[in-house]
Amino acid sequence: MREHRGTVYWTGFAVILALLIAAPLVLPEFWRRFLTEILIWGLLAMSSDILIGYTGMISFGHSAFFGLGMYGAAAALISIQPPNLWLAMLYGLLGAAAVAGFVAYFSTRLRDIYFAITTLIFSQIFYVMIFTWTEVTGGENGVTFSRPRLSIPGLFSQPFTTATLHWFVVAVVTSSYLVLRRVTQSPFGMVLQSIRENEARTRAIGYPIERYKIAAVMLSGLFAGLAGVLYAVQNRFAAPDFVFFLVSGETVIYNVIGGIGTLVGPIVGAAFFLLLREGLSRFLTEYYLIPVGLIFIAMVIFMPQGLLGFMRRWLNE
């Protein structure tokens, strides 16, 4: 039975992966980029699932990790010529790691609601800093830069096309997913979930909760920063809007809609949300957030396990 489920799972995985790879060959330009963006936001959502879904720490701080990843990459792409993809990644991850370390420190001292509010405020701290420090960050208007080439030193160097960029993103997101999946199924991941279920008991058993929480925040922050780097590379600009706490809020929405604690769920949630937004914005221009917000509230109340959880239950019956 378990093997059966395993096979089903990996088959499904392979199918979706094949679809993603084939996509740029069949989709028109707009939808190609759209799909790539879904993957990037999905990565961000997935990273926050580590905290929200697996460790039970609701965080509104992911926009800070994402933004710093983005600006970190921007820094590398602007200051180092020729713009180098891997350096951009490195800088971005370092930026995100720095913020994550900062947040991680506080995560151990604050519980639940305080943590959620504090992460929100931290997002805003970084937002204000980036927004007002115009000389360095370009302030309100952000910075633009050119896209680096896809290069493996010594082997080849090619500018990205929409297709190759998409495949690169698919590769990064897929490997991230596999890594995170491995982590959540490892003993470490089990401890995180046990912290989510009952922190006091986990501590009583003897686990150093603080260290696990710090690790969870760092892990989550790094992958969120990675998403920021990808975004920077794809869109060639960085703006403070992405650091605003509402972005974190939207990430949380993807998580809840898709189903927390599933890794895949948040990606599904991101896709659902972005497609919904795209669809509704044809009719309702900027006010698409009203029905989306209402759907979100309804899901929090009636379908807290999210789309994925709902489907899982439906399939099991």
Next chain:
Amino acid sequence: MSTGTAPTAPLLEVEAIHTYYGKSHILHGVSLEVGRGEVVGLLGRNGVGKSTTLKAVTGLVHPSRGEVRFEGRLITRLPAHRVARLGIGYVPEDRRIFRLLTVVENLRTGLDRHGVTAAAKKELLEKVYAYFPVLAERRNQAGGTLSGGEQQMLAIARAMMLEPKIILLDEPTEGLMPRMVSQIREIIDALHRERVAVLLVEQNVPLTLAASQRIYILEKGVVRHHAPAAELQANDAVIHQYMGV
């Protein structure tokens, strides 16, 4: 069972209630009765479900099966605040007085009800102060500053503010000095004289046997034995069997 009056419908009837806490099955079909003005004791070891039974009566816990009737009417699904207003007073384990409210304010949580005139309120307050002079002395002190025994008095006085027809007492003598224990006994007797029924959950067997007319013994979520208190006082083998005392 009750003392010589014509049989009337019991004040409180608990019919085969089952409760769960998450997946744990706590009460496995508990049934008991309390008549008007009766003092009924509920004995049993720790963890058998005595407190849960009281909570099910008050509506703080809703049974998944079975019924609770008060004065003949079904109250099983009523929210707790409605149940209280029907005239069921509750004195929980560990008292749970409002620590940051003064003694008077604690009493007012039960006193301030619709349909009670200011004069009636004053009278009720005076009556309770007569029973518990200590509370009168400390009336403007915060509840949290009272001693354990005083808090127990306050918890009982507070329940009496509802002018209840029955008071549920959950281990009122726990942690109290012997002098206070006899005071509790006096209060139970006084309530009995006032024709207020009492459902008394206790670990203190002698007190319960002396104060109650009838006893139920609970074990693992079911009523295992039911007898007049006098019978159990005379023959304490049953008590030993279930309480291991």
Next chain:
Amino acid sequence: MRSSTSIWGCSIQFLQAIPLDQLLIQTINGIVTGMILALVASGLTLIFGIMDVVNFAHGELFMLGAYVGVIVLAATGDFWIALIAASLIIALLGAAIYLMTLRPLLGRDPLTTILATFGVSLVLQNYALWQFGPVARKIQEPFTGHFTLFYLDYPWYRLVIALLSAAIIGALWLFLKFGTYGIWIRATTQDRVMAQAMGIPVPWVLTVVFAIGAGMAGASGVLFGPLVGVNHAMGLDWILKAFIVVVVGGMGNLVGSIAASIFISLLEAYASLWVSPAQAIIVSFVVLILTLLFRPTGLFVPTPK
């Protein structure tokens, strides 16, 4: 006395460099803003104290209060009617929001309430954008007129706001301290289960408290309206500051949040003597971080042993 090596000496030198009149004006500004922030934050902390709900939508209730003020003012021409109408309407809106989105979540993990109220804030923000458009509106002060403070004309209205806010908060405090409903609310806050067992209609009390908190936010919106433009995003700034205040003041601690509001607003007002207002907000961030590091239960609350 110049002792340039000591901190005291440096501070004196520093303070002497600031023109006294500017300092005084910023003090008053700080207190005025602080009082309005206190009004917003007390509603938030009241709601949190009684039902463990972090009301993300509080800023939007503030914002909608301002808009209702705009509408009623346009219809009646009377600022005070607008103020009362906005408070009542937003209080009702608050009750409706509570009944529809928070009551169903009663037994669940309190974190779901953050999510639900976040959703509500999104909906309300965009609703305002939809109905009123992106252009800012203006509420006219009920009276203009200044008094001279040094060389500046300081508007009377600002002082009146501070006084009114203080009055409303004072009324709230009295209400909580005396009177049956005050006792019910305080009892419910301390021990919801026993409050029920005492016959207090807890579901009703929770709704009313949420409504009161909402009404206070709505009133703040109208009071503050004349000082800034009324637009759909005005809630965002305030919710952030309100959260900071509530954490610094101690969650659920009414007096603490009032003290924290004034404290933080004063600091920000002074800071804006040197930096732009957008940057002055960093001061409140710093206060928050320091509080979290050293006194996590609240700056003015003695740390429990």
